Amino acid sequence: MEIEGRIWFKKKGKNLLGNGRVELLERIDEHGSISKASKSMKMSYKAAWDMVDAMNNLSDEPLVQKVTGGKNGGGAQVTEVGKELINTFKKFKEFYNALLLKVDEDELSNDNHLSLIRKLHMKSSSRNMISGHIKEFNTAEYNTKVELSISDTSSLFAIIPTATFVDMDLKKGDKAFALVQESSIMLSTQEPHGISARNILKSTISALKTDAVSTEVKLSIGKNTLTSAISNDALESLELKIGQEVYSIIKATDIIISI
Numbered sequence: 001m002e003i004e005g006r007i008w009f010k011k012k013g014k015n016l017l018g019n020g021r022v023e024l025l026e027r028i029d030e031h032g033s034i035s036k037a038s039k040s041m042k043m044s045y046k047a048a049w050d051m052v053d054a055m056n057n058l059s060d061e062p063l064v065q066k067v068t069g070g071k072n073g074g075g076a077q078v079t080e081v082g083k084e085l086i087n088t089f090k091k092f093k094e095f096y097n098a099l100l101l102k103v104d105e106d107e108l109s110n111d112n113h114l115s116l117i118r119k120l121h122m123k124s125s126s127r128n129m130i131s132g133h134i135k136e137f138n139t140a141e142y143n144t145k146v147e148l149s150i151s152d153t154s155s156l157f158a159i160i161p162t163a164t165f166v167d168m169d170l171k172k173g174d175k176a177f178a179l180v181q182e183s184s185i186m187l188s189t190q191e192p193h194g195i196s197a198r199n200i201l202k203s204t205i206s207a208l209k210t211d212a213v214s215t216e217v218k219l220s221i222g223k224n225t226l227t228s229a230i231s232n233d234a235l236e237s238l239e240l241k242i243g244q245e246v247y248s249i250i251k252a253t254d255i256i257i258s259i
Helices: 019-031 034-040 045-058 080-101 105-109 112-123 162-168 232-238
Strands: 009-011 014-017 064-067 075-078 128-139 143-149 155-161 175-180 186-188 199-210 214-221 224-231 245-250 255-258
Touching: 014 019, 014 045, 019 034, 019 045, 019 075, 019 080, 019 162, 034 045, 034 075, 045 064, 075 080, 128 155, 128 162, 128 224, 143 162, 143 175, 155 162, 155 199, 155 255, 186 224, 186 232, 199 232, 214 232, 214 245, 224 232
Parallel strands: none
Antiparallel strands: 009 014, 064 075, 128 143, 128 175, 143 155, 175 255, 186 245, 199 214, 199 245, 214 224
16 A cells, blocks of 8 residues: 655645646746746646746745746746745655655555545546556656556556656556546457557456446456446447457557556
């Protein structure tokens, strides 16, 4: 069992700094622009500006300030106070994570309810959760490809933002979970060829549940179970039956990695 927590710096009862805000500040520092920083995080400019405005209003001194003029027509930069606060946050986070690691794992394992609560909490955010271990990863400037070993012979591939990968501090051999939405799992009765999806898993249909519009397809993949949501027209076209072998197709970009 593992324990995970998140750190927030607060002031006057309001959130000043957290993981997301630290990442935004670092992107602003990198790009010299709130607009470019927000685009790199796939965040709206308004959301980014509101976040910066909230931090500046709470801080005794601005964390971000506008830059006018210059060949690029101005932009924004993180102040020295902002940079110092980022460093303080990161050091405190390292200390906090080290503190969590000191918790006696055996002592926690004696209470089975804790394990159940943790599992139920993770499942609340996604119907599909597959456990595995980090086998390989390939990091680039913006995205990282992660190979998650889910059995002796099978792996799942996910593409996640490099900033997120670094923030999670993942290493080879670390335990992790792949979270997949039902609608992101496509099915084929024949082994697909010439498609861009990275994950093609041989599966067996263990249950079918149909309503007026769609069908839930329960899939057994080794010791793992996934649920796919397909239309009733697709169910009829594919002529799916319980016990039938099919191929589950998942794009690497549709997989969320969690620890």
